[in-house]
Amino acid sequence: MALSLGEKIQKHRKEKGYSLDKLAELSESSKSYLWELENPRPGKKAVKPSAEKLTQIASVLSVTTDYLLDDTAQPDEEVVKEAFFRKFSKLDPKDKERIEEMIESWGKRK
Amino acid sequence: MALSLGEKIQKHRKEKGYSLDKLAELSESSKSYLWELENPRPGKKAVKPSAEKLTQIASVLSVTTDYLLDDTAQPDEEVVKEAFFRKFSKLDPKDKERIEEMIESWGKRK
DNA sequence: CAATTTTGTTCGATATATAGAACAAAACCA
DNA sequence: TGGTTTTGTTCTATATATCGAACAAAATTG
Numbered sequence: 001m002a003l004s005l006g007e008k009i010q011k012h013r014k015e016k017g018y019s020l021d022k023l024a025e026l027s028e029s030s031k032s033y034l035w036e037l038e039n040p041r042p043g044k045k046a047v048k049p050s051a052e053k054l055t056q057i058a059s060v061l062s063v064t065t066d067y068l069l070d071d072t073a074q075p076d077e078e079v080v081k082e083a084f085f086r087k088f089s090k091l092d093p094k095d096k097e098r099i100e101e102m103i104e105s106w107g108k109r110k
Numbered sequence: 111m112a113l114s115l116g117e118k119i120q121k122h123r124k125e126k127g128y129s130l131d132k133l134a135e136l137s138e139s140s141k142s143y144l145w146e147l148e149n150p151r152p153g154k155k156a157v158k159p160s161a162e163k164l165t166q167i168a169s170v171l172s173v174t175t176d177y178l179l180d181d182t183a184q185p186d187e188e189v190v191k192e193a194f195f196r197k198f199s200k201l202d203p204k205d206k207e208r209i210e211e212m213i214e215s216w217g218k219r220k
Numbered sequence: 221c222a223a224t225t226t227t228g229t230t231c232g233a234t235a236t237a238t239a240g241a242a243c244a245a246a247a248c249c250a
Numbered sequence: 251t252g253g254t255t256t257t258g259t260t261c262t263a264t265a266t267a268t269c270g271a272a273c274a275a276a277a278t279t280g
Contacts, residue, residue: 002151019257030239037135047237051164052269055179062260066176066192069165072199099209103197106205140269145229157267160237202235 012061122171
C-alpha cells in the first residue's frame, strides 16, 4: 500500500469530513495550497510543505508528522518493533554499533 | 529544559561528532543553512525548514521529526529507538533478513 | 611561532512554498 | 428546472527556504 503524503492527507481529511476550506481554516493554510499538496500535478513539480505547516496539518488530522512523512509506515508494526528491539538491545555495544553502521550504509545504497 | 529546534540539531550533531559541513553532506543541505537553523539570529526571522529537509536531518541524527518538532520532547531512549527502527524498516527485505540473522546469532554468542 | 586546514559565519542570488484571488464543478434546494 | 451555496481547481504574486561563495575564527601541524 504505502500511501503518498497527499493521499494520506486527503484520506484523513475526508475521514474527518472536512472540506479543503475547512482544513485550511483549521490548519491555518490556504485551500489552494492544500489542494496542491493532495494533488501533485504530473507537469508541475511536487510541493514540499514546511515542517511547520505539516505539524499544523498533522495536528488537525490527529496524526503524527512522522506518520505523514514515512513512506513505509504500517499501523500494525508495534509488535514487530518491540520484539526486534528486545533482541537488539541485548547485544553488546560493539555489535550494536556494527549493526547501526550496516543499516546506515545499506540504507543509503540504491 | 525543552530545547529549541536549533538547539536539538546542534546537540545531536555534536554528539555524533559532525561538523556543519559533515552534517550538510550527509543530509544533503548546505552548511550555511544548517548554521541558520542552529543559530536563529535575533534580528532576522527564524528559518523554518521544509519537512523534507527536516526528515533528512532527523535521519542522519538518528531521531524522529516528531521529536525535533515537539517543543516538549526529551531525547530519551524511545526517540532513538523509533528512528533506528524506521531506518531498519526501510531496508529492502534481503538486507533486513541479514540484519535479523546477525542479531540472532550475535545474541546467542557469549 | 607561521602556515595550512578545518570549522563556523555572513550575505546576496535563486528556487520554491504559500496565499489570494478568480474560475469551474458539483451539491443542494425552491 | 433554475439559482444559490458549497466544494474543488487553476493562475499569479509574494514571501521565504535554501544554496554558493566569500570571509573569519579556530584548530592543527611542523
